[in-house]
Amino acid sequence: MKLIPTQEAVGHVLCHDMTQIIPGKYKDARFRKGHVVREEDIPVLLSMGKEHLYVWELADGCVHENDGADRLRALCQNQYMEAGPVKEGKIELTAARDGLFLVDSPRLEAVNALEEVMIATRHGGTAVRRGDKLAGMRVIPLVIEEEKLRRAEEAAGGAPLLTLLPWRLKTAAVIATGSEVAKGLIQDSFTPVVEKKLVEYGIETVFRRTPGDDIEAVKNAILEARVAGPDLILCTGGMSVDPDDNTPGAVKRSGARIVSYGAPVLPGAMFLLAYFENGTPVLGLPGCVMYAKRTIFDLMLPKVAAGVPVTRADLVRLGEGGLCLGCEVCTFPNCGFGK
Secondary structure: OOEEEEEOOOOOOEOEEEEEEEOOEEEEEOOOOOOOOOOOOOHHHHOOOOOOEEEEEOOOEEEEEHHHHHHHHHOOOOOOEEEEOHHHHHEEEEEEEOOEEEEEHHHHHHOOOOOEEEEOOOOOOOEEEOOEEEEEEEEOOOOOEEHHHHHHHHHHHHOOOOEEOOOOOEEEEEEEEOHHHHOOOOOEEEHHHHHHHHHOOOEEEEEEEEEEEOOOHHHEEEEEEEHHOOOEEEEEEEOOOOOOOOOHHHHHHOEEEEEEEOOEEOOOOOOOOHHHEOEEEEEEEEOOHHOOOOHHHHHHHHHHOOOOOOOOHHHHHHOOOOOOOOOOOEEEEEEOOOO
């Protein structure tokens, strides 16, 4: 690049976008990279406060900001993501479909630890919808050394830093425990809440049972659901330490491998997660899922719906950020819960 007075720029090629801001009316690139400055452009440029301009004079071994941003974009983008145009040296990625957004945090940090490059993303491990913004990237200077971009590419490794996994699970079984429900003493208000959340992820409830509280009856309902073959089995209620709450024992007797009974999340501490040998998840949902706006179920369902196995270590990491503040106006997932 070469810096010259604006009055002497006629005939020269701009090497970066020039943004014009008119408060309350306009903020966009008035002149784009590659524009050849004309005589009539000079007053406009001066009115924008541009008394000097960088014009194209690219040296060997250097990369323009737009091309640098595109190379950072290539480190991030994978299937099911769409890239917007380069604008003011920045590129943004958006979701091409609904799914689970994942970030390889260590490799992202390794790239951002380098000078003159940056990649900013939304939190990983969260559900996104088609059109949601996922990430933005750019190089800091107008021109960056090729060697610095190569170091960023080496730090990123051979796989994309970001992943978008579409929802995989399609069907679910809901087993509503509780003798009061089984005897018809009260209406089952738990199952509708769960089914409403499942629909958001494209999951249809195809199997329902109300076995009461007996541990053998609950176990048999779980096994019956397994034979029916849904992608997901959910047990509602019966998760506390009360004598009549037998869901954890029933899940264990069914032969499912329990990953964890309990999670460092409020609401949702009594959550249970298990898997059958064929990979079918079994979730024990505590009563809070029925009445609280957001709970452990909202944090776990995106990963489960995308077919991502959840480990005990994944649950342990939820402790920091696992406290829902119960805001009067809920803005989840645009808040700190689960992050």
